[in-house]
Amino acid sequence: MSETADRVKKIVVEHLGVEADKVTEDASFIDDLGADSLDIVELVMAFEEEFGVEIPDDAAEKITTVKDAISYIDEHKG
Amino acid sequence: MRRVVVTGLGLVTPLGADVETSWANLIASRSGAGPITRFDASDQKCRIACEVKPADHAYGFDPSKRVDHKIQRQVDPFIIYGIDAAGQALEDAGLTEMTEAERFRAGCSIGAGIGGLPGIASESIVCHEKGPGRVSPHFVHGRLINLISGQVSIKYGLMGPNHAVVTACSTGAHSIGDAARMIAMDDADVMLAGGAEGAICPLGIAGFAQARALSTNFNDTPEKASRPYDRDRDGFVMGEGAGVVVLEEYERAKARGAKIYGEVIGYGLSGDAYHVTAPHPEGSGAFRSMEMAMRKSGLSLSDIDYINAHGTSTPLGDELELGAVRRLFGNAIGDLSMSSTKSAIGHLLGGAGAVESIFCLLAMRDQIVPPTLNLDNPSENCAGVDLVPHVAKKRPVRAVLNNSFGFGGTNASLVMKAV
Numbered sequence: 001m002s003e004t005a006d007r008v009k010k011i012v013v014e015h016l017g018v019e020a021d022k023v024t025e026d027a028s029f030i031d032d033l034g035a036d037s038l039d040i041v042e043l044v045m046a047f048e049e050e051f052g053v054e055i056p057d058d059a060a061e062k063i064t065t066v067k068d069a070i071s072y073i074d075e076h077k078g
Numbered sequence: 079m080r081r082v083v084v085t086g087l088g089l090v091t092p093l094g095a096d097v098e099t100s101w102a103n104l105i106a107s108r109s110g111a112g113p114i115t116r117f118d119a120s121d122q123k124c125r126i127a128c129e130v131k132p133a134d135h136a137y138g139f140d141p142s143k144r145v146d147h148k149i150q151r152q153v154d155p156f157i158i159y160g161i162d163a164a165g166q167a168l169e170d171a172g173l174t175e176m177t178e179a180e181r182f183r184a185g186c187s188i189g190a191g192i193g194g195l196p197g198i199a200s201e202s203i204v205c206h207e208k209g210p211g212r213v214s215p216h217f218v219h220g221r222l223i224n225l226i227s228g229q230v231s232i233k234y235g236l237m238g239p240n241h242a243v244v245t246a247c248s249t250g251a252h253s254i255g256d257a258a259r260m261i262a263m264d265d266a267d268v269m270l271a272g273g274a275e276g277a278i279c280p281l282g283i284a285g286f287a288q289a290r291a292l293s294t295n296f297n298d299t300p301e302k303a304s305r306p307y308d309r310d311r312d313g314f315v316m317g318e319g320a321g322v323v324v325l326e327e328y329e330r331a332k333a334r335g336a337k338i339y340g341e342v343i344g345y346g347l348s349g350d351a352y353h354v355t356a357p358h359p360e361g362s363g364a365f366r367s368m369e370m371a372m373r374k375s376g377l378s379l380s381d382i383d384y385i386n387a388h389g390t391s392t393p394l395g396d397e398l399e400l401g402a403v404r405r406l407f408g409n410a411i412g413d414l415s416m417s418s419t420k421s422a423i424g425h426l427l428g429g430a431g432a433v434e435s436i437f438c439l440l441a442m443r444d445q446i447v448p449p450t451l452n453l454d455n456p457s458e459n460c461a462g463v464d465l466v467p468h469v470a471k472k473r474p475v476r477a478v479l480n481n482s483f484g485f486g487g488t489n490a491s492l493v494m495k496a497v
Contacts (some may be wrong), residue, residue: 015148015151016148017146017147017148017151033140034148038215038216041215042216043214045211045212045214045215049212057242
C-alpha cells in the first residue's frame with residue numbers, strides 16, 4: 001500500500017469514525033462508509049491540508065471512493 | 079386542558095454524567111467547582127468554573143456512550159450534553175422504541191442560552207488565519223441552538239413539534255413550560271424538554287466577567303465561590319451540562335404504567351422591561367412570574383414546600399428574588415424551604431432551569447431538599463427563611479416552585495406537584 005493510501009485512510013477513519021478495515025480502496029464514501037455530502041466536503045478539505053494540494057469543486061465532485069481520492073492526490077501533489 | 083406529567087429524567091452536570099450520581103453528590107454537599115482546565119485561564123479575571131468532568135474522572139462524562147463519533151467531531155459541547163441527557167430521559171421513560179404513530183406525536187423542545195460559542199470563536203480564527211475556504215462545512219449546524227432538538231429528533235425518529243427556546247438563563251424553564259403547553263393543547267403526546275449549555279471558553283468567561291457577572295474573589299478557593307444569599311457573594315460561577323425531561327400526557331402515561339415523577343401544574347412568564355442585565359429593583363418581574371405560575375396551578379401558597387431559587391450568587395439578584403418570594407408568600411414563607419443548587423453546580427445558563435426542575439422532582443421523590451452551600455453569613459434580608467444552609471434537609475415535599483431569570487429581563491416559573 002502506498003504512503004498516500006495510508007494517510008488518506010487515516011483521515012477517513014478519523015473523520016467518519018469507521019473501522020479501519022472497512023476503508024478499502026473500493027469503498028464508496030457515501031454507500032459504504034456512511035458519509036453525507038458535507039462529510040465529503042470536509043474530507044476533501046482535510047486532504048488538501050494534509051497533502052498541500054488544491055482540489056477544485058468540480059474535481060471534488062468526482063471523488064466518490066477511497067481510490068478516487070488516492071489517485072487524485074498522487075497525480076496532483078507536488 | 080390535558081394534564082402533563084414527567085416520566086423520564088436525564089442529566090449531565092458538573093456533579094455527574096447521570097441523574098442519580100448528580101443527585102447523590104448534590105445531597106452530599108459536594109461542589110462541582112474547580113480551576114478552569116479547558117483552556118489556559120491565567121490571564122482571565124475569573125479562573126474558575128463548574129466543568130463537566132472528563133471520562134476518566136470518578137463521575138466524569140463519556141460522550142461516546144450516546145453520541146456518534148462523527149457527530150462529536152462536528153458539534154459544540156452543548157449539543158453533545160443535550161443529546162446525551164435526552165437519551166437518558168427517553169431510556170428512563172422506557173420510550174426509546176415508539177411506533178411510527180407515536181413518534182408523529184412526540185417532539186423536542188431543548189434549547190440553550192448561548193449555544194456554540196466555543197466553536198464560533200475557534201472557527202472565526204480559522205477563517206481569519208486560513209481563509210473562508212478552510213471553514214468547516216459543519217460549522218453552522220454544529221453551533222445552532224436548535225440543533226439539540228434537531229439531532230435528537232433524527233436519532234430517535236421524533237416527528238412531532240421541533241422547537242428550541244432561547245431566553246438566556248430562563249431557557250430551561252421556558253422549554254419545559256412551553257412543551258407542557260404543547261401537550262396540554264394537544265399538539266403532541268410526548269415532548270423531550272430542557273436545556274443545555276457549554277460556554278466555558280476564553281470568550282465566554284471573558285464576556286461574562288466584563289459584564290461584572292462572574293465571581294472573581296475566589297480564584298484560589300473555587301469551591302467557596304458560589305455562595306448565594308451569603309454576604310460575601312460576588313458573582314456567579316459558570317457551569318455547563320444539560321437537563322432534559324420527558325413530558326407526557328397524563329392518561330397515556332397512566333395507561334402504560336409509566337413511572338411518574340410529578341405533574342407540571344403551573345407555568346408563569348414575564349418580562350422586567352427594565353434593564354438588559356440588572357434585575358428590576360423591586361423584583362416585579364420575578365413576582366409576576368411566580369404569581370402567574372401559582373395562579374395557574376390552583377394550589378394555595380402554603381402547599382409549596384420547596385423553592386429552587388434562581389439564586390445565582392450575584393450581589394443584586396439573590397435578595398431581589400427573595401424579596402419577591404417574601405411578598406408573594408407572606409406568612410407561608412416560614413413553612414417552606416428555599417435553596418440555590420447553583421451553589422454546588424454553578425450556573426448552567428440555558429440548562430439551569432431544566433436541571434433545577436429535575437432536582438425539584440427528585441426532592442419530591444426522596445422527600446429531601448438540597449442545600450445552599452457556602453451560606454456562612456446570610457445577608458440581613460434573609461432572616462426568617464429556611465435557605466437550607468450547608469446540608470440537605472429531610473422534610474415533606476408535596477409541591478415545588480422553580481424560578482429562572484435571564485438577561486434581557488426574562489422570567490419563568492414552574493410549579494410541579496407529586497401525583
